[in-house]
Amino acid sequence: SKVPPIILNNGVEMPQLGFGVWQVPDDEAESAVATALEAGYRSIDTAAIYGNEEGTGKAITASGLPREELFVTTKLWNADQGYDSTLRAFDTSLEKLGLDFVDLYLIHWPLPARGTYVDTYKAFEKLHADGRIRAIGVSNFLPEHLERLIGETSVIPAVNQIELHPHLQQSAAREYHAEQGIATEAWSPLGQGKGLLEVPAIVAIARKHNRTPAQVVLRWHIQLGNVVIPKSVTPARIKENIEVFDFSLDTEDLAAISALNENRRLGPDPATFDGA
Numbered sequence: 001s002k003v004p005p006i007i008l009n010n011g012v013e014m015p016q017l018g019f020g021v022w023q024v025p026d027d028e029a030e031s032a033v034a035t036a037l038e039a040g041y042r043s044i045d046t047a048a049i050y051g052n053e054e055g056t057g058k059a060i061t062a063s064g065l066p067r068e069e070l071f072v073t074t075k076l077w078n079a080d081q082g083y084d085s086t087l088r089a090f091d092t093s094l095e096k097l098g099l100d101f102v103d104l105y106l107i108h109w110p111l112p113a114r115g116t117y118v119d120t121y122k123a124f125e126k127l128h129a130d131g132r133i134r135a136i137g138v139s140n141f142l143p144e145h146l147e148r149l150i151g152e153t154s155v156i157p158a159v160n161q162i163e164l165h166p167h168l169q170q171s172a173a174r175e176y177h178a179e180q181g182i183a184t185e186a187w188s189p190l191g192q193g194k195g196l197l198e199v200p201a202i203v204a205i206a207r208k209h210n211r212t213p214a215q216v217v218l219r220w221h222i223q224l225g226n227v228v229i230p231k232s233v234t235p236a237r238i239k240e241n242i243e244v245f246d247f248s249l250d251t252e253d254l255a256a257i258s259a260l261n262e263n264r265r266l267g268p269d270p271a272t273f274d275g276a
């Protein structure tokens with residue numbers, strides 16, 4: 001494969017770059033995921049709330065790729081937190097995907113005011129022990145949520161998927177994850193493509209390497225050790241976003257991008273978000 005793996009804390013290999021499908025309608029997901037698989041992506045990031053597990057699963061089945069060459073992530077939605085409801089929601093996700101196991105299952109948000117993520121995670125541990133999930137993890141957890149989870153459960157999460165891009169570099173979270181052996185996965189790695197790809201420092205680095213701004217930002221993540229899951233429905237961009245393993249940023253480039261941090265979130269604050 002074009003994409004090198006990282007080794008999760010339970011020995012499972014996860015491609016360092018995958019394809020995200022948030023906001024891709026179910027009837028477009030099949031062709032978008034098919035394009036990604038043709039371009040060489042082997043990791044797909046979906047979620048129950050995205051409403052496109054069926055389209056995603058159709059592309060996976062139609063690809064004819066051996067299941068063991070693929071890495072499929074889905075996420076438990078907030079309304080399904082709790083032990084029994086998690087077991088039911090997982091069955092529904094597997095059925096929609098048309099799979100008999102997933103590679104990674106994530107708690108989508110911690111919802112700290114509800115206090116249900118520990119019970120939810122205990123259901124994840126059961127599904128993992130039953131061989132239906134190869135690695136279990138979380139998303140949008142702050143270090144304080146991880147600390148409670150690790151104190152009250154047995155399996156250290158393999159991954160925490162958090163908002164992370166040059167305007168929100170998350171150094172404290174990344175450091176805490178590294179101490180605990182948790183892989184950091186960046187969501188909205190391109191800052192949702194908004195102003196970030198026009199920032200002069202990034203445009204200048206792209207020119208210097210004869211690459212695109214998106215490739216520079218993705219390469220910055222890769223050199224930091226993050227897992228990335230850029231999203232696009234445009235075939236040329238889908239292809240462009242995986243072509244980031246044949247060049248390197250130098251220390252000067254990395255420093256210039258590090259200087260762009262503004263601690264600015266595009267998404268909700270996990271400490272207070274309680275979305276249904």
Ligand code: NAD
Nearest residue numbers: 020021022045187188189190191192193214230231232237
């Ligand atoms: P992203 O940072 O991947 O940006 C995607 C957008 O950037 C595209 O819609 C397009 O407008 C633009 N873009 C993509 N490639 C480009 C290119 N080569 N050149 C120019 N513009 C380009 O944003 P995202 O979709 O929010 O995040 C990626 C994935 O992360 C999602 O699809 C989803 O799988 C995951 N995610 C997870 C959570 C969570 O709570 N766990 C939240 C948001 C996203």
